[in-house]
Every structure is written in C-alpha cells, then in structure tokens.
Amino acid sequence: MDSVKIIEIKKSVFEDNDRAAEALRGELKRKGVYLLNLMSAPGSGKTTTLIQTINLLKDKIRIAVMEADIDSDVDAIKIKAATGVDSIQLHTGGMCHLDAEMTAQGLAGLKPTSDSSLKGREDNYDLIILENVGNLVCPAEFDTGAVKNAMILSVPEGHDKPLKYPLMFSVCDMVVINKMDVMPYFDFDLEKCNEYIHMRNPKAQVIPICAKTGENVEAFANWLLDEVRQWQNS
Amino acid sequence: MDSVKIIEIKKSVFEDNDRAAEALRGELKRKGVYLLNLMSAPGSGKTTTLIQTINLLKDKIRIAVMEADIDSDVDAIKIKAATGVDSIQLHTGGMCHLDAEMTAQGLAGLKPTSDSSLKGREDNYDLIILENVGNLVCPAEFDTGAVKNAMILSVPEGHDKPLKYPLMFSVCDMVVINKMDVMPYFDFDLEKCNEYIHMRNPKAQVIPICAKTGENVEAFANWLLDEVRQWQNS
Numbered sequence: 001m002d003s004v005k006i007i008e009i010k011k012s013v014f015e016d017n018d019r020a021a022e023a024l025r026g027e028l029k030r031k032g033v034y035l036l037n038l039m040s041a042p043g044s045g046k047t048t049t050l051i052q053t054i055n056l057l058k059d060k061i062r063i064a065v066m067e068a069d070i071d072s073d074v075d076a077i078k079i080k081a082a083t084g085v086d087s088i089q090l091h092t093g094g095m096c097h098l099d100a101e102m103t104a105q106g107l108a109g110l111k112p113t114s115d116s117s118l119k120g121r122e123d124n125y126d127l128i129i130l131e132n133v134g135n136l137v138c139p140a141e142f143d144t145g146a147v148k149n150a151m152i153l154s155v156p157e158g159h160d161k162p163l164k165y166p167l168m169f170s171v172c173d174m175v176v177i178n179k180m181d182v183m184p185y186f187d188f189d190l191e192k193c194n195e196y197i198h199m200r201n202p203k204a205q206v207i208p209i210c211a212k213t214g215e216n217v218e219a220f221a222n223w224l225l226d227e228v229r230q231w232q233n234s
Numbered sequence: 235m236d237s238v239k240i241i242e243i244k245k246s247v248f249e250d251n252d253r254a255a256e257a258l259r260g261e262l263k264r265k266g267v268y269l270l271n272l273m274s275a276p277g278s279g280k281t282t283t284l285i286q287t288i289n290l291l292k293d294k295i296r297i298a299v300m301e302a303d304i305d306s307d308v309d310a311i312k313i314k315a316a317t318g319v320d321s322i323q324l325h326t327g328g329m330c331h332l333d334a335e336m337t338a339q340g341l342a343g344l345k346p347t348s349d350s351s352l353k354g355r356e357d358n359y360d361l362i363i364l365e366n367v368g369n370l371v372c373p374a375e376f377d378t379g380a381v382k383n384a385m386i387l388s389v390p391e392g393h394d395k396p397l398k399y400p401l402m403f404s405v406c407d408m409v410v411i412n413k414m415d416v417m418p419y420f421d422f423d424l425e426k427c428n429e430y431i432h433m434r435n436p437k438a439q440v441i442p443i444c445a446k447t448g449e450n451v452e453a454f455a456n457w458l459l460d461e462v463r464q465w466q467n468s
Contacts, residue, residue: 041275041276042370042391042398043388043392043395069398071400072398072400074394094375094401096369096371096372134370134371134398134399135370135372136276137304137328138330138369138371138372154277155390156277156388156389156390156416157277157390158277160308161276163308164308164368165276167328179390181419182390182416182419182420185416
C-alpha cells in the first residue's frame, strides 16, 4: 500500500456550549419533552424519513418539528403539509450547524398546538424533532441540548463514511441506513458499514430502512416511541 | 400551499480571509500554477471523479492533489495508487472547511516531483487540485485562493440542492452532476436541476458524468485543461 504525507494544518477551537445544552436538557426533562437531534449529509432523506415516522407516531404522541436550513423553507412546508403536525423553519443565516442557544430560540418560537386547553409552548409536545443542517461535520461538534442524536446515512453515500466523519458517528446512538431499495446499484457493504459504525460507537443501533417506500420505518418509529416514554417515565 | 413560521436565529460572522486568498492567487499566477477547489457533499464521488480526470490529463500536464479530510488518509492513498501523481493529505483537525491560510500550508507541503531538474515546490505543477472537506455549507464561505471553484452534485442527493445550499452553487462556475447511471432509480429532474443551478449562478457550466464508468468525464477534463492553459497564457 502506498503511504502519503499527512499534514496537520490546524487544530480547531469550538465554542463550548455544553453548559447551555445541559441546562436545556434539564428544562426539557422537567417538562417531559423529548428532543431528538436528527443529522445527515445533504440529500440523505431526512425529511422523507421524518414524514413517514411522524405519520406512524402522531396519533400516539404529540409531535412538533423544527427544520433547520440555511435559508429555504421547503422542508418545514413539506412536513406540515404531509403530516399536519406543528412545524417551524429555523434559518441559520449561513451557519452550518445549530448550538444549544439556537435550539432554545427555536423551541421558544414553537406555537402552542390547536388544543387551547394546553398552555405554554414546547411543553405541549411529547416529542420535538430538530432536523439539523445537512452536514456531517459541524453539527456533530455542538451539543444542541437534545436527549439523543440520530443520523441518517444513505446507501449512495457509501459504507466508508464512518471512517471519514468519525465524530458524527461517535455522537449518534441511532444510525438509520436509508435508500436500501437502491442497494443493487451501489457498492455498499452493509456488514462493513456496521463494523465501521461500531468502531466509532460500540453502542450505536443501526436500522436499515427505505423512507421512499416506508419499508422498516416502523422499527425507527418504535425506537423513538420507546425513547420518549422512557424519558417521560424515568 | 401551507405557510410556516420562519425564525432568523442568528446571523453568522465569518472570518474574512479574502486578502490572504487574493495574495495566494497572485502568487500562483506568477508561478503558472492553476489551483482548483473541488467541493461536494459527502459521498458524491469526488475522489473517483478525480482519479478518472487525472488519468485523462496526467500525460498532458503536471498534476498534484491535496486531499482535505478531517482525519482519515484513505483518499490521498487511493489517488496516489490509482494515478501515480503526487498526492498529500491535509488533516483539518475537525475543521469543516479550508481557508486560504490552510491551503497555503498545504501547498508549502507539496513535495517536488521526481523530476530533479525542477526546483521549488508547488511551482513544479501546472494543476493542483484541492479536494475540500465533504460539506455543502462551510467550504463555500471561504475563498481558498483557488482560481476556480467546482462542485459535484450526485443524482441520489436530489435536484433540489441548489435551493437548499444557495451559496455553494453561487460560488461554483462548474457543476458536475455525477452518478448519472442511477438516474432511473431516483426522482432526479435534470432540467429542474439545471434551472435551479442557473438561478444561483447564471454563468455556471453543468456537465453530467458517471465517474464509476468514466462516461463523459472527458468533458470535465477538457474544461479543466482549457482552464489551465488560459490561466498560464493570459
């Protein structure tokens, strides 16, 4: 095997927002709200996966979605139209990720549900899903205050992604492998992918799905429902 | 159509590295070196496209590659093994993009070619390709000092990406659409994609290819060769 020169060009410095994230998580715990931070590369199918998942869960728990994007609002509109749940768009103004403060601003902006007997804002929901900016690098660096991080890796991206984006796979306890329907057309090795994911995070759960057809999305929805109930009852 | 609430959560502040980038570009111009900044989302096929392109060009011009990655070295090794051209890996230490200073550090680290009659470092090459970190957000914000920016969008990512990552498409004069072989399996509208790309950058050139089979990579290689010759002769 050839060897190549490696140059360490810069150690990065990231703002420490851990305290704000911990405080936000504590507040959500008191209110019984489960916040999921969903991450992925662009075009991996976050929005389609969310629509399918929400439609499986919306009669069981109260759900809202915060769609983070640089400046479009196509995802929030799509989610609202396809599921009927409360959905807001967070514009990051060019920022490539969300931190805990930005997440808190989003939560404060969530409208009360149509049920007027409920008071407050985000405490009207059992589950709030934050769809982070499509990016495998920066969002992994910042704790948003979510209870758990989940990510979607799609088959066309390749099974080597855990090798190239180590932190993203380290911080996610749930890895959804999407676009399983196109497996025959790509050199994607699911076994190797599983191995690489568990190199990064031995306790990560991996669920292969096809969001387009809905195949196996129930497995992800069931995991999420269990998570919410454990969070509310612990 | 449903409308949704939009919250502007933060205006970002990016370090202005334009002056350093201009200086670097001036230096490269004096040396007759063309630097291409190649960007894309994770898994779009940058490395495979580069290998095919380099193999078409390496007998005509002197080429080197700088592979930026967070911490793996798989791409630099792959490029060197498959093409024989000089290839180094730049580790960004967690950073999600390269700026002009980091690019200059990479250029300074490029080894002389095996031709010992050539002196200096990067001035041994006609073309240096910087494969940026796989990310559609942050790399677009920072001028690396490259002569041109090019990007790869792969079919599985979807034709709506210019709507969602506006800056990336604005700063790229060349958009390569990769993985054309899997068009039948995805809802990808090439006409709409072209329209959205030109909304962002009216002068962008769009070249559909399949890097895996090599189909139409020649069109991209020819564009690049013309670019290098114009840069050296203007």
